[in-house]
Amino acid sequence: MLEHVTATRYVVPLREGGSLPGVVEADDLGTYVVKFSGAGQGLKVLVAEVVVGELARALGLAVPRLVTIELPAAIARYEADEEVQDLLNASPGTNLGVDLLPGALGYDGSRSPTTEEASRILWLDAFTANVDRTWSNPNLLLWHRQVWAIDHGAALYFHHGWPSRSPDADRFARQPFRADQHVLLEVAGDLRATHDELAAHVDTALLDSVLAAVPDAWLEPTHQLPSPAAARTAYREHLLRRLEGVGHWLPGGAA
Numbered sequence: 073m074l075e076h077v078t079a080t081r082y083v084v085p086l087r088e089g090g091s092l093p094g095v096v097e098a099d100d101l102g103t104y105v106v107k108f109s110g111a112g113q114g115l116k117v118l119v120a121e122v123v124v125g126e127l128a129r130a131l132g133l134a135v136p137r138l139v140t141i142e143l144p145a146a147i148a149r150y151e152a153d154e155e156v157q158d159l160l161n162a163s164p165g166t167n168l169g170v171d172l173l174p175g176a177l178g179y180d181g182s183r184s185p186t187t188e189e190a191s192r193i194l195w196l197d198a199f200t201a202n203v204d205r206t207w208s209n210p211n212l213l214l215w216h217r218q219v220w221a222i223d224h225g226a227a228l229y230f231h232h233g234w235p236s237r238s239p240d241a242d243r244f245a246r247q248p249f250r251a252d253q254h255v256l257l258e259v260a261g262d263l264r265a266t267h268d269e270l271a272a273h274v275d276t277a278l279l280d281s282v283l284a285a286v287p288d289a290w291l292e293p294t295h296q297l298p299s300p301a302a303a304r305t306a307y308r309e310h311l312l313r314r315l316e317g318v319g320h321w322l323p324g325g326a327a
């Protein structure tokens with residue numbers, strides 16, 4: 073389970089983010105970048121944020137702390153910006169909070185991560201099919217001399233088909249990953265060694281603990297996956313099968 077906090081003040085929208093995330097203060101005196109449940113991208117991007125973010129953390133990558141954040145109705149009432157007010161009104165209940173890294177700089181290549189860090193981030197993106205780490209949108213922050221990975225909402229795109237199609241773990245297992253546009257391609261090293269090291273940690277127990285952090289309310293029932301438990305099992309199977317299919321997606325070739 074993620075820690076749960078309640079928003080006390082909406083501070084400012086982050087207009088550079090496509091989903092209009094906002095900086096929000098909470099009752100634990102923390103400041104968070106909030107990804108709203110009512111944003112046009114839907115709840116599945118929040119699921120991907122939690123699954124991939126917590127997987128990254130478990131594998132030792134630097135990712136900001138994640139919380140679930142309750143948005144009281146009163147927060148929207150004091151908001152003057154109509155677009156923001158609409159988004160707040162569309163997002164009652166549980167939203168995603170990403171610990172704000174104050175003063176963090178966007179990644180521009182001037183200070184690279186180590187080869188090992190770069191390899192781990194690229195491996196994670198290939199494993200989870202995260203296409204959103206390119207030079208036009210690096211989704212990496214520099215903070216306290218460290219490269220932090222953010223914004224994993226585009227990963228696990230297979231789940232966008234679930235409302236209509238049956239889960240198909242085999243298809244995901246075989247889906248290649250195009251690394252040629254990846255922002256860390258030039259810095260990363262031998263991904264086979266990285267795969268051997270990281271994949272050894274990704275087992276049922278780890279995936280179940282990561283999936284347990286996803287709030288039930290974000291796992292919308294579908295015909296084929298009628299309960300949060302069924303959805304969690306499907307995510308777990310997709311990720312376990314993908315590990316087995318490493319030869320299809322590992323940049324640089326089979327492990």
Ligand SMILES: Nc1ncnc2c1ncn2[C@@H]1O[C@H](COP(=O)(O)OP(=O)(O)OP(=O)(O)O)[C@@H](O)[C@H]1O
Nearest residue numbers: 086089090091092105136170171172173176222223
């Ligand atoms: N934890 C954080 N600390 C500091 N700044 C952050 C944090 N999270 C996000 N940001 C800033 O906000 C921007 C938008 O965040 P993010 O990429 O997560 O949102 P998004 O709506 O998913 O964006 P995109 O347009 O890439 O899909 C980031 O590029 C970064 O500048």
Ligand SMILES: [Mg+2]
Nearest residue numbers: 089209211223
């Ligand atoms: Mg982004």
